[in-house]
Amino acid sequence: MKHFVIILISTLCLISSATSQVRFGKYFRTQTLNLKYTISGDSTHCRADFKNLEVQNYWAGGWNNLDILPSSSGMSIIMSDNATGKIIYHNSYSSLFCEWQMMHDPNPSGDYKECVRMPMPKRAATITLIRNYDSGQKDTVLTIAFNPKQHPRPINISPKYQVELLQATKFFTRINLVFLPEGYKEDEMDKFLAAARKMAEGLFEYEPFSHYYMHFAIKAVLAPSPESSIDIPSEGIERNTLMDFSYDTFDSERYIGTRNHWAISELASNTTWSHAIVLVNDEKYGGGGIYNFYSVFPGGNPYILELFIHEFGHAFANLPDEYAEPDNPIGQKEESDRECIMKALDMRFFCDECKGKIEKVIRRNIGW
Numbered sequence: 388m389k390h391f392v393i394i395l396i397s398t399l400c401l402i403s404s405a406t407s408q409v410r411f412g413k414y415f416r417t418q419t420l421n422l423k424y425t426i427s428g429d430s431t432h433c434r435a436d437f438k439n440l441e442v443q444n445y446w447a448g449g450w451n452n453l454d455i456l457p458s459s460s461g462m463s464i465i466m467s468d469n470a471t472g473k474i475i476y477h478n479s480y481s482s483l484f485c486e487w488q489m490m491h492d493p494n495p496s497g498d499y500k501e502c503v504r505m506p507m508p509k510r511a512a513t514i515t516l517i518r519n520y521d522s523g524q525k526d527t528v529l530t531i532a533f534n535p536k537q538h539p540r541p542i543n544i545s546p547k548y549q550v551e552l553l554q555a556t557k558f559f560t561r562i563n564l565v566f567l568p569e570g571y572k573e574d575e576m577d578k579f580l581a582a583a584r585k586m587a588e589g590l591f592e593y594e595p596f597s598h599y600y601m602h603f604a605i606k607a608v609l610a611p612s613p614e615s616s617i618d619i620p621s622e623g624i625e626r627n628t629l630m631d632f633s634y635d636t637f638d639s640e641r642y643i644g645t646r647n648h649w650a651i652s653e654l655a656s657n658t659t660w661s662h663a664i665v666l667v668n669d670e671k672y673g674g675g676g677i678y679n680f681y682s683v684f685p686g687g688n689p690y691i692l693e694l695f696i697h698e699f700g701h702a703f704a705n706l707p708d709e710y711a712e713p714d715n716p717i718g719q720k721e722e723s724d725r726e727c728i729m730k731a732l733d734m735r736f737f738c739d740e741c742k743g744k745i746e747k748v749i750r751r752n753i754g755w
Contacts, residue, residue: 411450411506414468414475416535418507419443421656422514423649424529425498426484430491433484433518435501435529438649442538446506447563447661449752453477453506457751458705458744460678461485463519464503469511469532476505480679481705483636483644485518490637500649508535546657547610551580553587554605562752565660566607567651569683570628570668573611582666582686583607589692590699593728593737595746602753608657616669617643629654632665632683634673641673643683651681661752662703664695676701693732700729700737704745709738 618633636644
């Protein structure tokens with residue numbers, strides 16, 4: 388009886404996996420379509436201007452339930468099959484511009500360079516970007532008619548920088564993490580790599596990541612910056628770095644951010660990736676997490692692991708801060724009496740609610 392149960396479970400898993408792959412194969416190629424745009428506006432309206440579309444010869448995201456929105460956020464992307472009108476891809480992501488709007492700044496924003504990645508459709512499709520406001524207002528900011536037959540051939544990426552493998556996996560459908568250095572010079576790459584290895588190992592000290600560790604592939608891109616550290620405007624510090632990260636984002640001393648999402652995507656695309664993790668070469672406390680894109684934190688801070696886990700919770704699973712800051716409208720915050728690292732860094736574990744959200748994202752990506 389025991390053997391029968393094991394065989395039955397294995398068979399069901401294979402059927403589920405096959406079904407997911409057949410569905411993916413019906414509408415998509417195993418390639419990535421990367422949409423670059425600029426976005427600007429005021430506190431109540433915005434517009435996006437198309438930059439370009441790039442096709443890359445891999446798809447590092449999930450393979451199943453791609454038409455089902457996993458979590459609502461500031462920006463939504465919808466891809467519809469033109470022949471049937473069917474939604475074949477539906478996802479959401481955060482945007483630094485959306486956070487700026489939450490501050491209700493009446494002044495024009497200036498351009499934010501943003502991008503969003505999706506699987507490559509096999510036939511003509513319509514891609515729509517929607518801005519979702521807390522008030523319930525929804526603005527369509529960009530609509531693109533895309534025909535793969537009329538698009539240039541995929542980009543065969545020749546890595547500009549050395550890529551170091553930190554963790555491999557035998558699974559085909561997996562979650563691909565890539566560590567990126569910001570403000571590490573050529574002679575500081577060993578310092579960056581040591582910190583990245585520590586974080587790659589430390590992630591799996593936390594449930595539920597430890598339960599699914601074999602589904603994670605982790606790499607590091609060894610890309611030096613011209614200068615060490617990053618900008619700290621409040622201290623009059625400016626640095627020449629690859630991705631233009633800075634402390635004092637939106638005048639919040641500990642918030643690290645960048646308007647240049649294109650640079651992150653370009654650097655991460657030296658390898659196969661689905662989530663970017665940026666280590667900045669500084670000791671000053673701070674960090675940031677942009678859902679479905681990147682997390683960032685200082686590689687030299689004593690709380691490096693806790694900062695990484697907290698910010699990765701934002702970026703990977705759209706987890707809110709579990710504390711309230713009435714004077715700080717930036718990001719998702721919800722007051723909670725739960726014990727969790729999303730509430731305080733010295734709570735070195737996720738609460739059950741956060742575990743459930745993380746596991747949901749993992750299982751969606753690996754096809755369970």
